[in-house]
Amino acid sequence: MSGPLTERRQTILKLVIQEFVDTATPVASETLVRKYRLPVSSATVRNDMAALEELGFLTHPHTSGGRIPTDAGYRFFVENLMERTSLSPAEQRMIRHQFYQVRGELDQWIQLACAVLARTAHNASVATAPRAEQLRFKSLDLIAIHETMALAVIVFHGGIIKQQTLPIEPGRTADDLRRAAGLVSDFLADATLRRAEELAAVAMLNGVPLSDFERSLVDLVVRAMVAFEEQVQEQIYLDGLLEMLSQPEFLPASGREDAERAIKRMHRMLEILKSGRGLGPLIPQALASGGVQVIIGGEHGEDVMRDYSVILARYGVEGAIAGVLGVLGPTRMAYPRSISTVRYIASLMSNLLAELYHVNARPSDVDVDDEDAQRE
Amino acid sequence: MSGPLTERRQTILKLVIQEFVDTATPVASETLVRKYRLPVSSATVRNDMAALEELGFLTHPHTSGGRIPTDAGYRFFVENLMERTSLSPAEQRMIRHQFYQVRGELDQWIQLACAVLARTAHNASVATAPRAEQLRFKSLDLIAIHETMALAVIVFHGGIIKQQTLPIEPGRTADDLRRAAGLVSDFLADATLRRAEELAAVAMLNGVPLSDFERSLVDLVVRAMVAFEEQVQEQIYLDGLLEMLSQPEFLPASGREDAERAIKRMHRMLEILKSGRGLGPLIPQALASGGVQVIIGGEHGEDVMRDYSVILARYGVEGAIAGVLGVLGPTRMAYPRSISTVRYIASLMSNLLAELYHVNARPSDVDVDDEDAQRE
DNA sequence: TCTTAGCACTCTAGCCTCAAGAGTGCTAAC
DNA sequence: GTTAGCACTCTTGAGGCTAGAGTGCTAAGA
Numbered sequence: 001m002s003g004p005l006t007e008r009r010q011t012i013l014k015l016v017i018q019e020f021v022d023t024a025t026p027v028a029s030e031t032l033v034r035k036y037r038l039p040v041s042s043a044t045v046r047n048d049m050a051a052l053e054e055l056g057f058l059t060h061p062h063t064s065g066g067r068i069p070t071d072a073g074y075r076f077f078v079e080n081l082m083e084r085t086s087l088s089p090a091e092q093r094m095i096r097h098q099f100y101q102v103r104g105e106l107d108q109w110i111q112l113a114c115a116v117l118a119r120t121a122h123n124a125s126v127a128t129a130p131r132a133e134q135l136r137f138k139s140l141d142l143i144a145i146h147e148t149m150a151l152a153v154i155v156f157h158g159g160i161i162k163q164q165t166l167p168i169e170p171g172r173t174a175d176d177l178r179r180a181a182g183l184v185s186d187f188l189a190d191a192t193l194r195r196a197e198e199l200a201a202v203a204m205l206n207g208v209p210l211s212d213f214e215r216s217l218v219d220l221v222v223r224a225m226v227a228f229e230e231q232v233q234e235q236i237y238l239d240g241l242l243e244m245l246s247q248p249e250f251l252p253a254s255g256r257e258d259a260e261r262a263i264k265r266m267h268r269m270l271e272i273l274k275s276g277r278g279l280g281p282l283i284p285q286a287l288a289s290g291g292v293q294v295i296i297g298g299e300h301g302e303d304v305m306r307d308y309s310v311i312l313a314r315y316g317v318e319g320a321i322a323g324v325l326g327v328l329g330p331t332r333m334a335y336p337r338s339i340s341t342v343r344y345i346a347s348l349m350s351n352l353l354a355e356l357y358h359v360n361a362r363p364s365d366v367d368v369d370d371e372d373a374q375r376e
Numbered sequence: 377m378s379g380p381l382t383e384r385r386q387t388i389l390k391l392v393i394q395e396f397v398d399t400a401t402p403v404a405s406e407t408l409v410r411k412y413r414l415p416v417s418s419a420t421v422r423n424d425m426a427a428l429e430e431l432g433f434l435t436h437p438h439t440s441g442g443r444i445p446t447d448a449g450y451r452f453f454v455e456n457l458m459e460r461t462s463l464s465p466a467e468q469r470m471i472r473h474q475f476y477q478v479r480g481e482l483d484q485w486i487q488l489a490c491a492v493l494a495r496t497a498h499n500a501s502v503a504t505a506p507r508a509e510q511l512r513f514k515s516l517d518l519i520a521i522h523e524t525m526a527l528a529v530i531v532f533h534g535g536i537i538k539q540q541t542l543p544i545e546p547g548r549t550a551d552d553l554r555r556a557a558g559l560v561s562d563f564l565a566d567a568t569l570r571r572a573e574e575l576a577a578v579a580m581l582n583g584v585p586l587s588d589f590e591r592s593l594v595d596l597v598v599r600a601m602v603a604f605e606e607q608v609q610e611q612i613y614l615d616g617l618l619e620m621l622s623q624p625e626f627l628p629a630s631g632r633e634d635a636e637r638a639i640k641r642m643h644r645m646l647e648i649l650k651s652g653r654g655l656g657p658l659i660p661q662a663l664a665s666g667g668v669q670v671i672i673g674g675e676h677g678e679d680v681m682r683d684y685s686v687i688l689a690r691y692g693v694e695g696a697i698a699g700v701l702g703v704l705g706p707t708r709m710a711y712p713r714s715i716s717t718v719r720y721i722a723s724l725m726s727n728l729l730a731e732l733y734h735v736n737a738r739p740s741d742v743d744v745d746d747e748d749a750q751r752e
Numbered sequence: 753t754c755t756t757a758g759c760a761c762t763c764t765a766g767c768c769t770c771a772a773g774a775g776t777g778c779t780a781a782c
Numbered sequence: 783g784t785t786a787g788c789a790c791t792c793t794t795g796a797g798g799c800t801a802g803a804g805t806g807c808t809a810a811g812a
Binding site: 026028029030042043046047049050060062063064065066 | 802803804805806
Binding site for chain 2: 773774
């Protein structure tokens with residue numbers, strides 16, 4: 001009964017989506033004709049809409065009142081209908097500028113990435129700190145903090161740093177610590193996790209001339225590496241909560257019922273974000289595959305995510321370090337714009353990481369003040 | 377006209393507050409009589425309530441419908457009526473237990489403190505990382521991360537650490553870095569900010585045998601110290617957003633109007649939290665004065681905070697390091713319980729800090745795994 | 753076969769009214 | 783100073799009604 005997906009029907013689907021994303025209200029046949037000056041009558045559009053509905057791309061919330069896209073509709077749009085735009089050069093410049101202003105630490109870049117994403121996509125944004133794909137020990141340093149406490153700084157190849165305080169016996173001098181750290185550094189030099197574990201096992205069997213303290217340091221490093229590898233997600237940065245919650249989906253359009261639903265939705269969203277359910281399972285997936293991933297509504301397994309879409313991209317340096325960043329919001333989302341923003345910011349972050357860790361250092365002065373001066 | 381604040385009236389005020397905090401609905405004279413078996417009639421209670429209203433302790437939202445406390449009412453309650461309870465030993469034990477489970481870094485303790493506060497007070501909780509009252513330089517270490525990048529770890533007396541990556545010329549060896557760091561450490565040994573600035577000025581005038589690189593390190597340290605001192609607030613930890621937003625104040629009680637107001641309130645709250653307005657000005661104040669501070673509704677200067685109360689306490693080690701933690705929620709808040717929880721957790725954090733930085737290290741093993749294993 | 757005008761039908765949103773219920777304030781008696 | 787009684791006020795929710803928006807269908811036209 002449904003008939004073929006003609007050119008015109010595709011156009012209509014596209015326009016419905018565009019219009020619905022814009023206005024957040026079901027779109028009527030007549031509206032399309034008027035607004036986009038279609039060369040057909042509203043009745044024709046209605047017929048096509050009915051066909052699109054049978055094809056599974058549109059629905060009807062109520063008998064009267066216009067159509068809205070289904071998940072499949074959005075999917076088809078993203079896959080076939082959407083023109084793949086880039087951000088305008090002006091926007092790119094503006095964003096880049098902001099990144100160059102923040103001469104801080106990685107941490108702050110990630111936060112900035114989230115802030116920019118949120119503002120651009122008018123939705124929530126998420127990011128994970130990048131983590132090494134294959135951890136390789138480089139060196140251990142011990143810094144006395146005071147008589148009974150030291151800071152262990154474990155450096156891995158590729159510029160990853162992990163630190164940890166540890167208690168020490170009051171007697172130890174700075175030289176003691178340095179020597180111990182040096183021995184351990186040499187002992188574990190360039191070890192991957194597997195190799196480090198082997199070496200630690202050897203050390204435990206008294207097979208090497210290490211003191212108890214030094215052995216405990218070896219152990220510390222191994223544990224740090226294990227923890228690092230096991231950590232599925234370092235830490236999730238989040239921003240734009242208010243932006244997302246200002247979307248009409250979270251605001252009451254009419255009667256009391258609607259308002260209550262909006263509030264419920266909001267609570268559920270906060271729970272989703274807090275629990276990490278919803279995002280959690282997507283992150284490894286995004287890490288594994290390159291490009292921009294778009295998960296629309298029910299495509300996400302979790303039922304709580306039925307009404308939301310996630311756009312994720314991997315960023316980082318191929319074969320060395322990688323993280324994920326993206327946008328989260330109602331399925332009614334400006335996909336073209338969001339996708340290109342995510343893509344752009346991911347590439348920007350990748351460049352920054354490459355620059356920071358491999359190619360060459362940032363040219364101008366790095367200073368502490370900037371961190372705070374720029375923070376607002 | 378109002379008459380004296382008799383014993384019975386005080387009791388009634390107390391009961392009204394208790395009841396209102398419990399039920400979140402205006403309390404009627406009859407309810408009090410019935411629920412608390414008052415030995416007087418509802419008419420008498422009504423008279424007293426009218427008197428309390430003239431005294432400014434109660435209001436009436438509508439002609440019909442019960443009374444609710446004013447800010448002044450809560451204030452009087454907190455000041456005079458509330459019995460100053462402590463948390464039960466069982467609760468204390470439970471909380472302490474959680475803290476001993478997290479053998480992580482300071483960071484995680486603060487997060488835990490927030491989580492516990494939020495769950496106990498059913499409201500949002502905030503905390504700042506503790507900061508040194510008088511910064512005193514101890515040592516600088518440089519750790520090569522890779523060819524062009526090093527990590528500077530600046531240690532201050534009292535166990536405070538600040539770190540910063542900096543670009544370096546590719547030629548430098550680890551020994552180079554160590555020597556430079558050592559020189560700078562000696563040069564600035566034990567300097568306060570003022571002293572460090574003097575020394576830096578001297579160094580700039582070529583008055584001391586330091587290389588350009590070493591001078592830049594001196595500069596780095598001074599800037600770090602300045603940034604540290606200028607930072608009004610290190611970083612604000614927040615938790616319990618969902619707990620607070622589940623309070624009836626943020627849920628629609630009746631009609632559509634109400635629901636819309638609830639949502640507006642929620643948005644405003646998110647803005648308050650994001651902007652730091654509302655909390656910002658209170659923190660220095662709480663840092664300055666010991667004890668538990670209670671700011672009720674309009675007592676806070678900012679109009680946006682009119683409907684909210686904040687309970688803050690300082691924590692830390694006298695004369696060395698201090699931070700702030702507390703609870704934020706609608707003025708209708710369980711003050712006794714919240715106050716005692718805040719007090720208890722502040723003292724707990726103080727003890728932990730003292731233990732960590734001064735008295736002696738925690739007795740048992742500190743290890744990396746715990747951080748993550750315990751995280752959930 | 754595709755398109756279109758016309759029209760009946762459906763559903764929503766907003767508004768009004770109405771009745772029930774909750775609570776007060778006041779008055780007069782104790 | 784306390785209390786019973788009662789009129790009055792205000793909120794809340796339900797129900798009914800209307801206007802308007804939009805569709806689906808049918809029949810005519812290209």
